[in-house]
Amino acid sequence: MRFYRLGQAPGEPLGAVDDTHGDEGVLLRAEVEHLRHEVAVRSRICMAEGAVAVLGHLPVEQAAAVLRDVAHTLGLDLHRVAEHVLTLVQGTGTPTAVVDELRRALDRA
Numbered sequence: 001m002r003f004y005r006l007g008q009a010p011g012e013p014l015g016a017v018d019d020t021h022g023d024e025g026v027l028l029r030a031e032v033e034h035l036r037h038e039v040a041v042r043s044r045i046c047m048a049e050g051a052v053a054v055l056g057h058l059p060v061e062q063a064a065a066v067l068r069d070v071a072h073t074l075g076l077d078l079h080r081v082a083e084h085v086l087t088l089v090q091g092t093g094t095p096t097a098v099v100d101e102l103r104r105a106l107d108r109a
Contacts, residue, residue, distance in 0.1 A: 048067060048081070048083075049067060052102075067081055067082060070105050074097060
């Protein structure tokens, strides 16, 4: 069985193709790297939602709303608040403003 790249002439083996799509390859690699970053950010947000759910004895959906509320109140991006929550549950330094606002948000929830 032979494999061919899209746009490759039939009969030309995959290994014989030169890199004529260099710019497209660079763009695809950049897109893959961007998507990997986005997945990692989303993963940290989900972990922080779980941590807030445990800390506040809340359903995950409500914990997500608490995180959004804290981010909005402090004027921070959601992923930054998530990172702060994860450092808090790991016992390392977390800004006092984030901890205080998280407590207030959990009290409101």
